[in-house]
Amino acid sequence: MKQSRPLFSRLRCLLLPAASAILAPAQAQDMPRVRHTIATLASPAYQGRGYVRGGDQQAAAYLRQRFQELGLQPLAPNYTQSFPLDINTFPGQLKLALSSGILRFPVLGSSQQLRPGLDFIAAPESGGGKVGGLFSAVPIWQFDTLAFTDAAAQQQLLHHPWHNGGYVLRAADARRLPALPLPIRQHLDSATLRLMLVPKLTASLAAEQVLQMRLMVRDSVWRSISATASGPTVALVAARVEAVLQPRYQTQNIVGYLPGRIQPDSFLVVTAHYDHLGTMGRRTYFPGANDNASGTAMLLELAAHYARPENRPACSLVFIGFGAEEAGLVGSKYFTEHPLVPLPRIRFLLNLDLLGTGSDGATVVNGRVFEKQFQQLQQLNTAQQYLPSLTARGRAANSDHYYFSEYGVPAFFLYTRGGTTAYHDVQDLPRQLPLTAFPNLFHLLRDFLNLQGAAIR
Structure with a gap:
């Protein structure tokens, strides 16, 4: 005044x-x-x-x-x-490629480059980083929702190695993560990459940046990519995010x-x-x-x-x-x-x-x-x-x-x-x-x- x-x-x-x-x-x-x-x-x-x-x-x-x-x-x-x-801003590269290969190398011709803004976007608080590359990819694991209610599932998740990869979960499950015990949340945050499946890509801005790369992928796009033949690995991924706070x-x-x-x-x-x-x-x-x-x-x-x-x-x-x-x-x-x-x-x-x-x-x-x-x-x-x-x-x-x-x-x-x-x-x-x-x-x-x-x- x-x-x-x-x-x-x-x-x-x-x-x-x-x-x-x-x-x-x-x-x-x-x-x-x-x-x-x-x-x-x-x-x-x-x-x-x-x-x-x-x-x-x-x-x-x-x-x-x-x-x-x-x-x-x-x-x-x-x-x-x-x-x-x-x-938090994303001024440079923003790339995501998904593959249905069952090894650490994508099956030839199976890798799909997703389009930023149309197929995926960065979460507003996403950090920067890089996983995988032209001739290699890292595993993405399906988050097991039993971890919300089952102690054995929580222990299994706690000891899961990321192998420089990450996990995928749905938006409704992401909203429930704060209810998990702190050690579980910390282990999830230690993954290099988190993919969140959403029905619509709705962007926003944030005043902070986390260490983890976080991307939002359209549910329909995710469903169009074949899963691997067996195991909890649902896809292999190569990603790069340039984030500047x-x-x-x-x-x-x-x-x-x-x-x-x-x-x-x-x-x-x-x-x-x-x-x-x-x-x-x-x-x-x-x-x-x-x-x-x-x-x-x-x-x-x-x-x-x-x-x-x-x-x-x-x-x-x-x-x-x-x-x-x-x-x-x-x-x-x-x-x-x-x-x-x-x-x-x-x-x-x-x-x-x-x-x-x-x-x-x-x-x-x-x-x-x-x-x-x-x-x-x-x-x-x-x-x-x-x-x-x-x-x-x-x-x-x-x-x-x-x-x-x-x-x-x-x-x-x-x-x-x-x-x-x-x-x-x-x-x-x-x-x-x-x-x-x-x-x-x-x-x-x-x-x-x-x-x-x-x-x-």
Whole structure:
């Protein structure tokens, strides 16, 4: 709060004519521009907007440029609030080959190279390393679920030699591993490689790195590879993972605002995270079109609308592109701990994420917490028939609204339903987004913000 007081004092002195002198931006709301915004942020040039090869920095630079073109004023030097985070990354080789050979050498022609992002991915906490190679492979053993309940099976597992290999288990069994006795868990962690079978490849980020190589393999891909003829060895494997833990990596929030006509020291806030999962290996990247190039595009469309002098509300509007949401809401947490506007002066906050669909309507997190505002939103939607439905949810720590509402700031998190199911995978592409509800949702959010801005007394 101490950091925000000097700026808070300056905000009270801002005069609207200075802001009105800026040339009015293009009329919102513009669907070709929306498509272009999403395609740009989700393009390979932006490296998945993550923490390898400066993807997050490129996305932040894009937001700065758009904010400047719209005439938003900076709430921090060059619109940038920097902060550090620890992040595990996979900038180099990521390879996995499985073989059905019964010896330490694959049967000729039986080795199958799996595709990163499509057949397998690295677990977020995976360490780096290498096992096997072009002409050799190491054994992968099937984890025996009897170890959860049978003492004899536990002892057998405890004395199992890995031979530089590892084991495979299903995701449901991996969640049960913490219940095993410590010596068993330590022995499992001593394996060079762990493969976890999952129905869908859903990536995430981690702030830590373990010593073990950990990969997630699609269950259907695993089933397509023949097992060995006998014994607990289910496959032979060659793998390589390059993992780099980056401590105190510097990333940023991008923050701009428009001063209000009457009460510039009272605020409405619109937020969306611009970051995503980045890259995994040298060629695979996560586009993040729906999550959250779509929400960022909506934020920019609302900024374009309110940047026009005739649309300026009574109070000030703040627009925040959060960094490091995918790393655990790091950017929004940092902002609430180092606010650039006094949190008690925020009348309402709208957080926008996953807005690329909408055929089934939208969900409003915190709708059951701030019931009055949800009723207002519902009434606006019913009157204009903007969306098929609005569903209220309770409190949830699933996006950047969370820390604000924990500090007492009234906040909604909106996401659309229906359409594509791509999420945290390489299929979250711009062409997959129908943007079914995008125009109507823009009008609903505009009407809601206008109502909150008009409620100043």
